[in-house]
Amino acid sequence: METIEGDAAAGLAGDRQFDRIIATAGVHLGQFPYSWVERTIPGGVIVARYDVWKASEYRPGVAWLVDPLSGSWASVVPEGERFRVRQVGPRRLWDAAEAAYRWWVERGEPPLSAWEWTITPDRQSVTLPPDSGR
Structure with missing residues (x-):
């Protein structure tokens, strides 16, 4: 396992992708950095606290x-x-x-865990799917 510490807002050199990104700073709803999504492999996980x-x-x-x-x-x-x-x-x-x-x-x-979080370069949304079992 390799751990890289840095300021995500400043970005990372190169074009490496990661299977996990853990943010220790809070992210404001609607302002999630899409660059984190770009740096995460398909099926990867981003852990961040929404403020x-x-x-x-x-x-x-x-x-x-x-x-x-x-x-x-x-x-x-x-x-x-x-x-x-x-x-x-x-x-x-x-x-x-x-x-x-x-x-x-x-x-x-x-x-x-029942909610879907969608983050694209142009839009961010949080929805509860109709089939969420609730």
Whole structure:
């Protein structure tokens, strides 16, 4: 086994392909580097953590949802037993998150392994196939 350590954003010299790529930094949903796909052999595996929530180092306990494409964001602040939500931009991200959660629960809370992740040079999507058994 050979291990290569480096900054994936900077790329690697040559055109070698790998059977496994493990990313130790979080990747924002919709911004998965296609160059990683190009460097992975067919049937290979890419392990990466998707960042959807952003924690605030300046305001502990505050969570953020951010859509870099529309510029929309939402913050969620705990206030006792409740949470204060603030939404800015054309997309109502917290409303969408609540709707997505309800949809997921109604479908039996399918595990991550049931989802299909598609990444092409032009598009990225996450779908739950109709035949996922849920």
